[in-house]
Amino acid sequence: MSFREKNRHVGIVGIGETRFSSHREDVNQPEMIREAVKDALDDAGLTMDDIDCVVHGNMELFEMVHQPDLWHTLGTGARGKDAFRLTTGGTTGGTLVGAADNLVASGMYDTVLAIGFEKLQEGHTTGGITNMADPLWARKLQSGALTDSAAVKAIAEFGADRAKRVAMLYRIIMDKHACLNPNSHRAFGLDWDQMEDLMENSPPLIGDLRLIHMCSQSDGACAMILSCEKKAKQQCDHPVWIRDHITVHREETLNLCVNHYPNETTHRFAARHLYERNGITAPLDYFDVFEMYDPSAWWGADWIRDFFLLEGDEHYRLIEEKEIMGGGKMPINPSGGVLAANPIGATAMVRVAEAAKQVRGNAGPHQIPGTVNHAIASSFGGTMWTILMMLEKELNW
């Protein structure tokens, strides 16, 4: 895989998020987007005059409104500006940041505004996801957004008892994080002693995936402003630098079950390549925080191993010893992650935004203790599309 270093450094100078909720009847789509855009501009101390290009994205099939960018200028501020529209499923938000990163690094634009949004309450998410499948071979034979493939794999490897406990422990940890984040859509106040009850009584969806394990359908928007090094230093005292990003995907069904192809997941593949080309040999030691796109507790628990290139049950021990909480070896999703809020077109961007806020040290009540110098954020979409975004506090690599 060929890879070139950027033409110039790119810094994050503005971050905006709406609160996430299933009740945003008070605003229409562009009005909700405007909240995030305004928040990002205010955060950066900029106006739309400073923005050279707008990149906009969501999953339009979810709301049954096509090409919303055509009339969303009311909220995006894109009137008269160069603009792009992107949609890549769950990874949309990560693709938006990646595109903005490339647009700035290339030298085409000095300052780019990336916007991801979704109003899942307006549509039918499972209907939308069902329609992503190949109409000829798969549309009538699939389970939509829900899968328990990670549960099957984990139970086969670690036994039902340990695997189910780890998944539920991960779920409760994420809820504890979500309770600290004022933007959370779902923050239940779960406690450790509810483990057994939830493992038995949360409604079953598919295989061993239960309702409590799964992410929500949320409304919300996220906006980020990226600038070239020169502009970023003028605009902002402490830009967060995007050191590198990687995006990979494949057709998953051919790879899932039979070992005809190397069975490395796209997560591990992406992580391995990203770390290799940046000289990171011990990612678990190097990074100070990880914002992961974790659509379910089963996936979240499983994927830690791939993202940090761990072996055996190292990822399970991180969860069991609660090392993924603030102050632990590798704090994961101080924001509560996707289990706390999933406005799909924004979700992956929120991971980057939240990781960047942790680097800045001003995430709010869910800021983790200690200095965050190096952060990583992941995006996920079906079928196994992975994006990893590497953030740095200092421009010193």
Place this chain on the structure above:
Amino acid sequence: MKNSEESDSYIIHGKLALPYTYFAGRTGSTFLTTLRDHRTIMGVKCTTCNRVFVPPRQTCERCMADIRSQWVTVSNRGTVVNHTVIRYQDKHLPRKPPFVLAMILLKGADTPMAHILEGVNPDRVEKGMEVTAVFSPATTNTLLDIDHFEPVAEAP
């Protein structure tokens, strides 16, 4: 007039039911007509990497070779390589829950295909279980001309 910060907000309810067509292509069509007319399942073989794809495809994902003319017949029998139990109900699902969706590797094929598995307690499905295709009594001109798979009865 109420202050707009306190007033309720309308929700516009609508429904889109959009018909669509999807062109199966010659490769997909050959598979479907053979299934319909001869109750035979066919795949295509990549002569570069020797993999047999079921359902068929015009190109090999790995080699990007054109494999459309390399037809091979595979068995109606195969083994379960993975499965899941659908426990929730929704309109798009092909059966009432609980039911089993399995990845089935047919004898002679190198890629598993997803299909419904019946005739077995959902909690008793095992990897490696031998299954056979049960054809639909009336044709649908889709992959559902295989109505479902079921376990091969054990020899007495």
